[in-house]
Amino acid sequence: MTVKPIFRVAKPGKSAFSSDVRDFLLDERYSMFKYHLNTTASVILNAGDTEASSTISHGLGYVPAFIVYYKRSDESVERILPDIPYGVDFDFYPWAYATSSGITVGYAYKEPYNRIVVPADAFYYEFFFDGVGLVVGNAGGGGKSTSVRIPSIPLNRNETINSAVLEFTRVFSGPNNGNTKYRIYGMNQDHVTGFDLGNPKTSAYNAREQSSVSGTWNFESGCVDQVREIIARSGWSYGNNMGFILNDDGSESGRYIGATNSTTAKLTITKPGSLTVQFRVIVFKDKIA
Amino acid sequence: MTVIPKLKIALPGKSAFSSEPRDYAFNSEYATVRIFKEGSGSVAVNSGGNATVTVPHNLGFVPMSTVYVELAPGRYYCGVGLASRADGFPGGYLSVSPNPNETYVDTANLVFRINNTSGSTRTVNYRYYIFADDGI
Numbered sequence: 001m002t003v004k005p006i007f008r009v010a011k012p013g014k015s016a017f018s019s020d021v022r023d024f025l026l027d028e029r030y031s032m033f034k035y036h037l038n039t040t041a042s043v044i045l046n047a048g049d050t051e052a053s054s055t056i057s058h059g060l061g062y063v064p065a066f067i068v069y070y071k072r073s074d075e076s077v078e079r080i081l082p083d084i085p086y087g088v089d090f091d092f093y094p095w096a097y098a099t100s101s102g103i104t105v106g107y108a109y110k111e112p113y114n115r116i117v118v119p120a121d122a123f124y125y126e127f128f129f130d131g132v133g134l135v136v137g138n139a140g141g142g143g144k145s146t147s148v149r150i151p152s153i154p155l156n157r158n159e160t161i162n163s164a165v166l167e168f169t170r171v172f173s174g175p176n177n178g179n180t181k182y183r184i185y186g187m188n189q190d191h192v193t194g195f196d197l198g199n200p201k202t203s204a205y206n207a208r209e210q211s212s213v214s215g216t217w218n219f220e221s222g223c224v225d226q227v228r229e230i231i232a233r234s235g236w237s238y239g240n241n242m243g244f245i246l247n248d249d250g251s252e253s254g255r256y257i258g259a260t261n262s263t264t265a266k267l268t269i270t271k272p273g274s275l276t277v278q279f280r281v282i283v284f285k286d287k288i289a
Numbered sequence: 290m291t292v293i294p295k296l297k298i299a300l301p302g303k304s305a306f307s308s309e310p311r312d313y314a315f316n317s318e319y320a321t322v323r324i325f326k327e328g329s330g331s332v333a334v335n336s337g338g339n340a341t342v343t344v345p346h347n348l349g350f351v352p353m354s355t356v357y358v359e360l361a362p363g364r365y366y367c368g369v370g371l372a373s374r375a376d377g378f379p380g381g382y383l384s385v386s387p388n389p390n391e392t393y394v395d396t397a398n399l400v401f402r403i404n405n406t407s408g409s410t411r412t413v414n415y416r417y418y419i420f421a422d423d424g425i
Binding site: 009011012021022024025026027030031032033050051053063065066067068081082090093095096097098099100104106108110288289 | 315317319320322324325329348350355359360361363365367369370371373375379385414416421422423
């Protein structure tokens with residue numbers, strides 16, 4: 001008869017002959033993860049970034065098992081990866097992977113960090129081509145203008161912002177080669193509801209010239225001073241509507257920016273600040289691949 | 290006087306009488322996480338589709354477990370999750386579903402689902418660990 005020795009350490013109060021695997025501190029039948037490395041890493045996302053990552057080397061030459069914890073600089077808790085929400089959009093999340101040379105940890109944002117994008121919900125076009133509006137420029141015998149409303153702006157009064165850009169998508173240039181001249185104003189109001197081209201204007205404006213572009217393109221115009229002036233108003237509140245007016249500024253005939261049936265507009269605001277994410281990485285000697 | 294035996298293995302340079310739990314390779318005063326079952330495999334996942342992997346353990350209780358999945362060539366991500374932007378998010382990518390009806394462990398099985406929006410059929414490698422300890 002062959003006797004095969006077994007090495008086990010039962011938990012206090014448990015039998016060494018128990019059939020329940022949970023009753024043992026140590027059991028030669030079941031291996032344990034072997035500790036290899038315990039270290040930290042951190043990444044920084046600046047305004048406008050969508051991802052930041054860092055890699056630590058483990059020197060094992062194969063892909064090891066690992067565990068990662070992380071902590072955002074704007075939170076007080078440590079979390080273990082994975083930390084993926086269910087039932088909501090993946091707006092931001094941590095990630096980590098192992099290769100044969102290192103562990104890479106990172107943090108991703110679906111949209112750029114500290115960047116807000118708010119779509120327009122209403123337009124006022126002074127001029128139409130076959131039912132489609134003209135954004136700004138000279139057509140139909142003279143300069144034509146447009147105004148647009150951006151609803152529910154998520155900015156507090158006097159909140160610091162780095163930049164603001166108003167963008168019209170899928171526009172086209174007029175038939176005559178040359179610059180469209182225009183001025184972009186904000187609507188100097190606490191909260192824009194009804195609007196046309198007669199709404200009061202901000203003192204801040206930008207006078208610009210847009211060259212002709214072939215095909216369909218996206219038209220951007222910076223407006224940070226206008227946004228700052230509006231949110232500095234005593235009556236401004238978080239979530240109020242904001243409006244902008246684009247006035248033709250002496251464009252020559254046939255120089256204009258026209259909308260298409262699929263043209264949309266949005267306001268993109270970038271706030272200052274950065275996010276630091278600290279990671280603790282625990283690497284085991286156990287081989288995954 | 291009752292004597293309670295203890296088994297301790299101190300780490301190199303540390304004392305077997307230390308009160309710091311981190312000074313031990315093994316200490317019978319602290320439970321360990323033992324690997325009950327481990328294994329590797331691969332599964333083909335069509336673009337736009339998914340594949341479910343079921344690993345039986347039949348422990349009769351819900352154990353701790355973890356899965357590493359190769360969401361990009363040579364890159365094994367841990368557990369439920371998404372790849373980095375470099376590996377496809379938010380465009381086409383592989384992922385392990387966070388839906389609790391699709392990725393879970395119960396008293397009999399470890400189940401996880403791999404989703405593929407990468408634009409091509411992928412053969413996905415994985416490794417799993419089921420531990421001999423309660424997960425809940």
